[in-house]
Amino acid sequence: MELKGVVLLMYVLAASANSIVKEATDNIAAVETVNSTSVVSTVGSARTEATVTLDNATSNQSPSTSVVSKQRENKLYNLIVARKFNEAVENTICLYGAGGCNIIERVIERLFDEGQSIVFDYSYKVSNVGARYIARSCFPAAIRIHESLVFAKVINKRDGYALTYSRRMDSDGDRRILGDRNTETRMDIIWRFVPYWLGDRLCFKMRPVRMAMFLKLGNTRDEDDDHTAYISDDHATNSHLWTIQPVKHNGELLFYIINREYDELLKFGQATEHDGYRIGYGHSTRDFNPNKFSWYIDVI
Known part of the structure; x- marks a missing residue:
């Protein structure tokens, strides 16, 4: 892309950010006190037990630099998984x-x-107290998608198709979610992740930068028991809310995109339409297979 085109694209993205709906409540739920060696945290619907054991230095010598560094790492880790975000920040x-x-x-x-997925909660809290400079220095761009001027392409791992949407509206005024094999950066495949702090964790509403319509799953199931994905003007339901869970696979950082209402993973169907697009769905079962259901979040 020529320099002039890049400048124009970023100007349009910045202008789009100013029109995006923002809503976030910042009520942090109380968490139970945990001891320094064992932390039990709830992430999404799964319960994870994180136990950290520190190597004690001998009583007659100072701990080495590596031991001190590990102690500091464990302290921050424990604060995060205990959801003690004020202390973690x-x-x-x-x-x-x-x-x-x-x-x-x-x-x-x-x-x-x-x-x-708590890594997104942590990143949001760090940015939200005015320490965005730390996030930009130390955090990968993919977990800073809550920031108003961060935009991304969303590309599925299995087929390499980019998340986009139909040009045609249905009878309800919605547009079907499609997969486009052309992943070259352009407005049609660039998305904004709008953060919503609900209870004690971060959710997102996803919208294309070109229009104020939001990703959702439809109300009915098809013959495979999947929900079809759309973008719609209305965005007041849980079916418009999504959580994002990281997964490391073969050295790659990937993400599951999970619908809050139906607890389903966003995916593309395997069949292509007559114009080469694939259809977006919520998968009927919680099959955390990164080869099938994970996504790249490619910040531009």
Whole structure:
């Protein structure tokens, strides 16, 4: 893309960001006190037990630099998985000020390796207290998608098709979600993730930057028991809310996109339409197979 085209695209994206609906409540649920060696946290619908054991230095010598670094890493990790975000953010700011960006990065990698969606909650909280400079220095771009000027292409792992939408409206005024094999950067396949803090965790509403319509799953199931995916003007239901869960697979950072209402994974069907597009659905079962149902979030 020529320089002039890139500048024009980013100008349009910035203008689009100003029109995006934002809504976030910031009520953090109380969490139970946890001890320093064992943390039990709930992430999505799964319960994860995270146990950290520190190597104790001998009583007659100071701990080595590597031991101190690991202790600091474990402390931040434990605060995050316990959902003690105020303390986690304060600790993050202190680490960054002391040159500890590498410690923050290691914690994020651990959360990725464990497939913990809480990494998005943590990133949102860090940015939300005015420490966005830390997120931009130490966090991967894919977990900063809550920021108003961050836009991304969403491309499925299995087929390499980009998330887009039909040009035609149905009788309800909705547009069907499609997969486009052309992943070249352009407005039709660029998405904005609008953050919503609900209860004690982050959800997203996803909208194309070209229009104020939001990704959802339809109300009815097809013959395969799947829900068809659409974008619609109305976005007041749980079927418009999505959680994102990271997965590391063969060295790649991928993501599951999960509908809050139906607890279904976003996917493309295998059949192509006459014009070469694939149809978007919510998969009928929770099959966490990264080869089939994971996505790249490609920040532009």
